[in-house]
Amino acid sequence: MRFITAGELEEDDPVGDQQKLLLIEDEESIRDILCYALRGEGYHVKSAATGAQGLQLLEQFQPDALLLDVMLPDTSGFELCKHISARYSLPILMLTARNEMVDKILGLELGADDYITKPFELREVSARIKAVLRRREKAVASSKAPSCRVRLSLGIELDPEAYAVYKTGEEVKLKPKEFELLLLFWENPNRVFSREEILDRVWEMDYDGDLRTVDVHVQRIRKKLDASLIETVFGVGYKRSEG
Numbered sequence: 001m002r003f004i005t006a007g008e009l010e011e012d013d014p015v016g017d018q019q020k021l022l023l024i025e026d027e028e029s030i031r032d033i034l035c036y037a038l039r040g041e042g043y044h045v046k047s048a049a050t051g052a053q054g055l056q057l058l059e060q061f062q063p064d065a066l067l068l069d070v071m072l073p074d075t076s077g078f079e080l081c082k083h084i085s086a087r088y089s090l091p092i093l094m095l096t097a098r099n100e101m102v103d104k105i106l107g108l109e110l111g112a113d114d115y116i117t118k119p120f121e122l123r124e125v126s127a128r129i130k131a132v133l134r135r136r137e138k139a140v141a142s143s144k145a146p147s148c149r150v151r152l153s154l155g156i157e158l159d160p161e162a163y164a165v166y167k168t169g170e171e172v173k174l175k176p177k178e179f180e181l182l183l184l185f186w187e188n189p190n191r192v193f194s195r196e197e198i199l200d201r202v203w204e205m206d207y208d209g210d211l212r213t214v215d216v217h218v219q220r221i222r223k224k225l226d227a228s229l230i231e232t233v234f235g236v237g238y239k240r241s242e243g
Contacts, residue, residue, distance in 0.1 A: 085111025
């Protein structure tokens, strides 16, 4: 009996409504283990060993989520993350062997939705993928719902049903997690949230990341919409601006 390797399954077509994952990872052993495990979870998975191969597959495969290694032979995963985030709307999970928080924060600032530190448990990878895909499905489903805009301030409108935000009539693209964070503030006027509370309320799973993850997402919202939209309450956390 001959066992089929992960690489031999690369060209299979997705079955039914299989969700598609793209893995860009240069270490063959990690690549094969992840491909095997995620296919066992029911995903259709393709993988690449370099950034160039990954970009080519991304265009052809159109995955529902991307797992991206930080260290690649032909480019930096951070640069690739920045490039992909600017051109595609899909969740990105960074895989990093570095445990330095500055690297994780950099990945989030460049557009990543989450990060996983090596060595990792396969159950953790699976849980994080399910979380980002749930958010993506919710955003896609909401975008098809009738428009129901709520006027915030500063010419900004929020449509909770469509997961959409508009500034002076033009839609501003927010990632699902950014949208849910903004919605939390606007559904709770005058309420100050600590970073721990925000992680509990907005993130859909037990999150063991640094509290600065919240700061990064707040910074993203301010940059995309308006710096005064969310107030910092020093020593406590954040609140909705009443301006």
